[in-house]
Amino acid sequence: MRQSTLFTKTKKEAPKDEVSKNAQLLIRGGFIYKEMAGVYTLLPLGLRVADKITDIIKKEMNSIGGVEMKTSALQSKEVWEKTNRWDDAVVDNWFKTTLKNGTEVGLSFTNEEAYSHILKDFVSSYKDLPLYLYDFKTIFRNEVRSKSGIMRGREFYWKALYSFSKNKEEHDAFYEKIKDVYMRIYDTVGLGAYTYITFASGGTFAKYSHEFQTISDAGEDTIYIDEVKKIAINEEVFNDEVLVDLGVTKDSLVQKKAIEVGNIFSLGSKFSEPFELTYKDNQGEEQLVYMGSYGIGITRLIGTIVETLSDEKGIVWPESVAPFTVQLIGLGDSLEKEANALYEKLTGLGIEVLFDDRIHASAGEKFADADLLGMSHRVVVSPRSLASGGFEYKKRTEQEGRIITESELLEILHVR
RNA sequence: CGGGAUGUAGUGUAACGGCUAACAUUCCUGUUUUGGGAACAGGCGACUCCGGGUUCGAAUCCCGGCAUCCCGACCA
Numbered sequence: 001m002r003q004s005t006l007f008t009k010t011k012k013e014a015p016k017d018e019v020s021k022n023a024q025l026l027i028r029g030g031f032i033y034k035e036m037a038g039v040y041t042l043l044p045l046g047l048r049v050a051d052k053i054t055d056i057i058k059k060e061m062n063s064i065g066g067v068e069m070k071t072s073a074l075q076s077k078e079v080w081e082k083t084n085r086w087d088d089a090v091v092d093n094w095f096k097t098t099l100k101n102g103t104e105v106g107l108s109f110t111n112e113e114a115y116s117h118i119l120k121d122f123v124s125s126y127k128d129l130p131l132y133l134y135d136f137k138t139i140f141r142n143e144v145r146s147k148s149g150i151m152r153g154r155e156f157y158w159k160a161l162y163s164f165s166k167n168k169e170e171h172d173a174f175y176e177k178i179k180d181v182y183m184r185i186y187d188t189v190g191l192g193a194y195t196y197i198t199f200a201s202g203g204t205f206a207k208y209s210h211e212f213q214t215i216s217d218a219g220e221d222t223i224y225i226d227e228v229k230k231i232a233i234n235e236e237v238f239n240d241e242v243l244v245d246l247g248v249t250k251d252s253l254v255q256k257k258a259i260e261v262g263n264i265f266s267l268g269s270k271f272s273e274p275f276e277l278t279y280k281d282n283q284g285e286e287q288l289v290y291m292g293s294y295g296i297g298i299t300r301l302i303g304t305i306v307e308t309l310s311d312e313k314g315i316v317w318p319e320s321v322a323p324f325t326v327q328l329i330g331l332g333d334s335l336e337k338e339a340n341a342l343y344e345k346l347t348g349l350g351i352e353v354l355f356d357d358r359i360h361a362s363a364g365e366k367f368a369d370a371d372l373l374g375m376s377h378r379v380v381v382s383p384r385s386l387a388s389g390g391f392e393y394k395k396r397t398e399q400e401g402r403i404i405t406e407s408e409l410l411e412i413l414h415v416r
Numbered sequence: 417c418g419g420g421a422u423g424u425a426g427u428g429u430a431a432c433g434g435c436u437a438a439c440a441u442u443c444c445u446g447u448u449u450u451g452g453g454a455a456c457a458g459g460c461g462a463c464u465c466c467g468g469g470u471u472c473g474a475a476u477c478c479c480g481g482c483a484u485c486c487c488g489a490c491c492a
């Protein structure tokens with residue numbers, strides 16, 4: 001994409017009402033736009049990051065048998081009444097609205113009810129199970145207090161997968177598998193080194209649920225980490241019994257603030273029972289479906305990456321989630337000739353390039369913007385670089401660039 | 417929902433109860449520049465959040481509302 005066609009502009013200063021690092025940098029870079037407290041629009045650059053993360057998650061979900069669908073944003077009161085979660089006294093942060101005919105509906109809050117209700121129509125035999133269904137969708141929560149920029153909004157984008165298994169054994173096997181898949185996702189988006197699988201309260205059908213917590217001072221949660229075993233315990237379940245369960249001692253634990261970037265639950269028959277979601281086993285006996293839920297907040301993940309990996313100059317995206325692979329800067333007389341030619345070439349090879357082709361922007365401004373926007377690879381084409389024999393190449397994480405040839409660049413970008 | 421703070425050009429700041437609300441940046445014009453948010457000159461841009469009140473006079477003081485942020489509570 002040519003930067004001259006990108007309508008967003010970078011800002012030198014963040015709005016004063018944004019205190020959190022993630023919102024400051026994302027707004028300064030033109031990734032997001034604040035509509036109101038806790039509600040942000042994804043601008044073109046922000047959407048590209050969200051799409052990258054979505055694709056990574058999608059690939060992983062599909063690898064373990066996940067099937068994607070899209071549940072509706074408007075949710076039925078009758079369906080929610082089956083689990084007694086429609087009442088504001090039970091769930092107090094609903095967004096609700098009313099149809100012209102007076103019917104009350106809710107704005108998608110979570111998906112257990114929706115899936116259970118839908119599957120009642122399709123599942124009847126053990127041959128229909130297991131099923132692993134997932135959504136990417138916008139979720140609405142009427143939080144009394146949104147906070148921390150994009151990290152805790154009233155409207156956010158997430159992936160939720162629900163598993164429907166024949167029994168606990170089948171469920172447990174999948175549950176263990178998804179733990180690995182989740183950790184792989186955090187690895188891929190660059191948070192692996194900072195993210196711990198964390199024991200949290202389990203609810204009715206399991207002693208524990210598991211959260212994925214990324215170490216950050218911006219986090220809302222407090223966890224206790226065992227660095228050696230690579231596990232953590234959420235403060236909310238931190239007691240002697242848990243320590244014994246997990247075979248850890250207080251001395252081996254470090255207390256840290258962390259951001260919850262995902263969580264997985266064993267639901268058992270908590271939802272299948274009220275919805276009478278059952279199947280006939282091979283003996284012809286009626287059995288309840290055994291469920292689990294698995295969520296990752298995509299917008300929160302974007303915020304976490306910015307909180308965790310940025311530096312004083314701006315954002316440092318891991319290549320896997322960067323809106324573009326290459327930030328190409330053209331300077332002086334080279335802009336419309338050699339730089340443009342390189343842009344055409346790389347784009348033709350399928351490489352995603354953000355080409356700073358702005359004629360009136362100074363070199364310093366382009367460098368500062370490149371640092372702020374955070375693309376992993378920066379390539380400068382200028383009379384100076386050409387005189388030295390090629391292009392100047394620098395990773396976002398490096399201080400000094402070096403001159404390389406076009407074929408060396410293609411090597412770095414894994415094309416030949 | 418309790419407590420605290422703040423609302424002034426797009427953004428960041430300034431202005432004793434008193435002159436045409438100032439400066440920087442963004443943006444526009446021109447000239448000169450072209451490797452770290454360049455320089456000079458000129459210009460556009462504000463019902464000072466909204467509504468009342470006090471006063472000869474309000475961005476400034478008072479009351480109400482709204483909005484935003486922070487702490488706490490809450491968070492399938």
